[in-house]
Amino acid sequence: MLGLLGFLFVSSAFGAPDSNPVEVHGFGFWAYGLTDNNHYLLGDASGVYDHAALALNIAANPHERLSVVGQIEFENGGGQRAAELDFAFAQWAFSDAAKLRLGNIKQPFGIYNEVFEVGTLRPFLTLPQGLYGPAGFVAEAYNGVGVGGQAFAGRWGLTYDVYGGGVALALSTPIDMLDPTATTHAVAALQAPNTLGARVEVNVPGDAVDFGVSTYAHPAEEQPPDQLLVFWVGAAHANVHAGRTQFTAEYAHHGAGPVTFDGAYGELAYRFTAHWQLAARGDWHATADSDGSFSTAPSLGRHLEVAGGINYWFTPGFVVKASVHDVRGNRFAHPLGAAQLRNQVASGRLDTHTQLFALGTNFSF
């Protein structure tokens, strides 16, 4: 594979010296994580060293109006290795205002979803779990068709996307581990085959402020007998970039059905020198259950996190990050073994407080 890429050519840096028929870019990360008890993100109580990934992005413009692009990722973590297709699609540009996309396409949602794994575009090693964790808010990509574009009015800009197709929502439900037949925790892909969605973003003059809304809806996999049950998600985001300071905030709501949930976060980063950056984040997720499914262990539906980090940017494409995370709730922080979780819930010993230390690097080219 790499030999083939080398044969095709290769332009790697952003703004490479020559325009080539095929361009290859990439990104990756490695991280260490240590928690004080529960498993959370990159770490557990014994310390985890094996989280790493490398992704290669390949793009070409075989025709003036046609672009084709794909991305593959090789991932290592939790004792497992995987290679997966992030996306692959073709785009035909009728104009700047109307670009047709067909294939397996990044889901336009919020600020980070289209660059889900690209650590050099964010101040922490991991994304805020309240929105981007395995809560069923987002899919990395949809399979189908989309139309997007940009329009301008004076110095204001509008970026928009509408799409339809199938998505696989990343979903982890630790509450299901209380089922006596469950064995271990896993992130499942919730299939939503008939999804319609849109994102609209306003670019304020000066390119320092963007804000927007995202939404999508799909019929529930299991329908009640006498009505059409439609799950929907609505979200709003704002991104302010002023000199050395960057502030990002998002809120999302998942509605319909007996269980609904909300997520939100605010993230602030400040470069106090050309290389050093401080970062802080507050992250929240809450579950509302009208059927009482979380009554035995309400903490399995809750997440409240405060995090602080310090980063050293060697270049915009290479950064070393360290962060500490203080988590209340077990929506995303909990034992991985189902039997262990059941025992802790039954005995009232489930620790609802988790602390994580993370150290690692992100890079891109």
Add this chain to the structure above:
Amino acid sequence: MKKLISKIYIGLSLSISAGASAGEFAVIAHESATVDEVSSDVIARMMLRKTSQWPDGTKVMPVDQLASSETRETFSKEMLGKTMNAVHAYWQQQVFAGRGLPPPTRESDAEVVAYVAATPGALGYVSAGADTTNTKRIPIE
């Protein structure tokens, strides 16, 4: 839409803008460019590949200087309203979302001039004192 865009270019004075008259860079286009003056917003959109056509329908072919270039840093701040870190982040976002690729770069003013002179639709920038023979200097509104 074309009428609206054309209005941007019609009736504008030929004086050079504050950005370009700072004496640090000059915006150049292929000799066949039909515009006499362009607003800084439109230049920014073209360089960031948000706008892909000149008002006459010719495809915009932007070219950048190297990231280490002082001219590029000045151009990015004054015309794009972004630091070089922000420009880099913008292109990372575009590339990894599958939305676009950055313009090619050239290592010197002379190489940018040569690219622009040889490429219909080309748009670039060089230091203000550079020899821009065979290109068209574009005053900025």
